Amino acid sequence: MNWTAVAAIYQFEMARFFRTLAQSFLSPVLSTSLYFVVFGAAIGSRIDQVEGVSYGAFIVPGLIMLSVITQGISNASFGIYFPKFIGTVYELLSAPVNFLEIVLGYVGAAATKALFIGVVILATAHLFVDITIQHPLAMILFLVLTCVSFALLGFIIGIWAKNFEQLQLVPLLIVTPLIFLGGSFYSISMLPPVWQTITLFNPVVYLISGFRWSFFGTADVPVAMSLLAIALFTGLCLFVIGWIFRTGWRLRS
Amino acid sequence: MSTILSISDLRKSYAGGFEALKGVNLEIEEGEILALLGPNGAGKTTLISTICGITTATSGAVTVGGHCIEHDYRAARAMIGLVPQEINLEPFETVMNSVRFSRGLFGKPRYDALIEDILKKLSLWDKRTSQIKELSGGMKRRVLIAKALSHEPRVLFLDEPTAGVDVELRKDMWDVVRELRESGVTIILTTHYIEEAEAMADRVGVIAGGEILLVEEKADLMARMGKKELQVILTDPISAVPAALADHDLRLGEDGRSLVYTYDVKAERTGITALLNDVAAAGLVLSDVATRQSSLEDIFVGLVSGENA
Numbered sequence: 001m002n003w004t005a006v007a008a009i010y011q012f013e014m015a016r017f018f019r020t021l022a023q024s025f026l027s028p029v030l031s032t033s034l035y036f037v038v039f040g041a042a043i044g045s046r047i048d049q050v051e052g053v054s055y056g057a058f059i060v061p062g063l064i065m066l067s068v069i070t071q072g073i074s075n076a077s078f079g080i081y082f083p084k085f086i087g088t089v090y091e092l093l094s095a096p097v098n099f100l101e102i103v104l105g106y107v108g109a110a111a112t113k114a115l116f117i118g119v120v121i122l123a124t125a126h127l128f129v130d131i132t133i134q135h136p137l138a139m140i141l142f143l144v145l146t147c148v149s150f151a152l153l154g155f156i157i158g159i160w161a162k163n164f165e166q167l168q169l170v171p172l173l174i175v176t177p178l179i180f181l182g183g184s185f186y187s188i189s190m191l192p193p194v195w196q197t198i199t200l201f202n203p204v205v206y207l208i209s210g211f212r213w214s215f216f217g218t219a220d221v222p223v224a225m226s227l228l229a230i231a232l233f234t235g236l237c238l239f240v241i242g243w244i245f246r247t248g249w250r251l252r253s
Numbered sequence: 254m255s256t257i258l259s260i261s262d263l264r265k266s267y268a269g270g271f272e273a274l275k276g277v278n279l280e281i282e283e284g285e286i287l288a289l290l291g292p293n294g295a296g297k298t299t300l301i302s303t304i305c306g307i308t309t310a311t312s313g314a315v316t317v318g319g320h321c322i323e324h325d326y327r328a329a330r331a332m333i334g335l336v337p338q339e340i341n342l343e344p345f346e347t348v349m350n351s352v353r354f355s356r357g358l359f360g361k362p363r364y365d366a367l368i369e370d371i372l373k374k375l376s377l378w379d380k381r382t383s384q385i386k387e388l389s390g391g392m393k394r395r396v397l398i399a400k401a402l403s404h405e406p407r408v409l410f411l412d413e414p415t416a417g418v419d420v421e422l423r424k425d426m427w428d429v430v431r432e433l434r435e436s437g438v439t440i441i442l443t444t445h446y447i448e449e450a451e452a453m454a455d456r457v458g459v460i461a462g463g464e465i466l467l468v469e470e471k472a473d474l475m476a477r478m479g480k481k482e483l484q485v486i487l488t489d490p491i492s493a494v495p496a497a498l499a500d501h502d503l504r505l506g507e508d509g510r511s512l513v514y515t516y517d518v519k520a521e522r523t524g525i526t527a528l529l530n531d532v533a534a535a536g537l538v539l540s541d542v543a544t545r546q547s548s549l550e551d552i553f554v555g556l557v558s559g560e561n562a
């Protein structure tokens with residue numbers, strides 16, 4: 001393993017993040033605050049409690065997931081797409097590194113950024129509502145796994161994308177709807193029975209449910225199912241990346 | 254001298270069926286400067302990209318320092334520095350970080366004294382904290398060279414290093430390349446500029462249509478294939494080459510004031526004595542004579558258009 005190269009890619013990517021630290025920091029703080037004003041205070045004040053938790057607190061895990069998933073994807077996809085776009089990818093391809101090292105560098109950096117945003121949102125949320133985390137270790141595990149797995153998905157999207165439109169396409173058309181319909185702002189039990197069944201095909205439901213369980217001890221689906229779902233998803237992403245690695249798809253002509 | 258880069262029967266076909274490399278064979282000696290000359294689309298960049306791992310070969314073998322670029326790619330690539338033709342740089346990064354990144358990417362530990370030395374040699378030291386987007390085109394090209402040198406390559410590929418670079422900077426770059434050669438780095442440069450090959454190369458390779466047409470010592474090439482022109486300037490203009498001189502294959506110069514005779518420098522008899530005797534016998538009065546050695550450019554144009562191939 002060329003760990004020096006992994007570190008070089010990781011640091012280079014993190015440097016991009018730190019160059020725009022104010023934006024990286026302000027944007028999640030602002031959007032979280034807005035969500036709390038709208039959903040927590042304006043609408044939430046009319047909602048009693050959901051599963052024994054105040055609505056303001058109830059949406060915190062979903063909000064974190066929403067940002068972490070979006071950030072993981074966008075950071076990783078942009079991270080690998082940008083060198084392709086500006087041509088600096090030549091250096092990666094001609095360096096004595098294998099694909100695993102490239103993935104570790106880019107996905108590691110993207111996941112770190114997403115994790116950072118997740119923590120910032122949690123801290124911001126703490127200013128608005130009281131949150132107690134019942135299973136802190138499980139919370140960290142879910143958070144880290146989500147950051148990594150969606151950074152992997154983002155990396156695939158970045159390799160696949162041939163232009164900026166395509167880069168936005170998957171997050172916009174598929175991921176955002178899945179997150180919003182995945183129980184970020186409601187409990188699955190609040191849905192009509194038919195939709196409860198349909199919603200079980202949405203993988204994000206398992207993530208948010210498991211993550212929420214680590215906060216409040218209540219879940220829409222069993223925690224084991226959540227872990228299985230995220231493991232399956234990560235495995236699928238790794239499989240696709242392995243295939244890209246073997247074929248050099250969209251990287252080497 | 255030992256061979257540092259060996260290419261045998263290298264072929265590359267693209268998905269559309271276009272054959273960019275049609276069985277290239279090339280041996281490059283350690284420490285030499287080889288200039289690859291060729292028109293646009295000759296396969297120069299494809300050849301370099303394949304050696305460096307940016308594109309994969311359809312068939313054939315390449316070894317760098319004895320390491321196969323496919324099976325032992327880490328060792329092979331670690332020896333190679335590549336300066337691409339296009340100015341591909343992360344615009345928002347600083348010069349220093351960009352160069353450090355390259356060194357790290359090639360698995361080398363941080364070595365700031367070396368980076369400082371490279372940046373100073375390339376007159377980039379003052380710009381080390383500047384963002385790359387603030388630099389001029391020529392400076393950006395130097396950054397590309399600095400990045401390629403940062404990991405101490407044994408073989409350096411310069412793909413059209415001076416394309417679009419002003420004359421002064423071009424001369425500076427030639428100096429840098431010569432200095433590198435002094436330090437033992439093998440250099441392969443592709444160029445459109447014959448002047449560049451003529452000024453720098455030890456050997457010249459001509460590539461066209463995905464094939465290496467020839468590789469030769471520059472001096473030999475020029476001597477072997479070089480032709481010379483003898484220009485006989487006449488005092489009084491003539492309208493046609495006199496019949497008495499028909500055997501000499503002459504061309505009438507502009508205004509009929511000169512006769513141009515082309516001859517092979519290496520030929521046993523150049524025919525100059527006979528020509529001059531016959532010119533005198535034909536009653537023409539000479540005011541001057543001049544000779545001109547054909548340049549690499551003439552040879553190149555001749556080769557690529559198939560005259561000498």
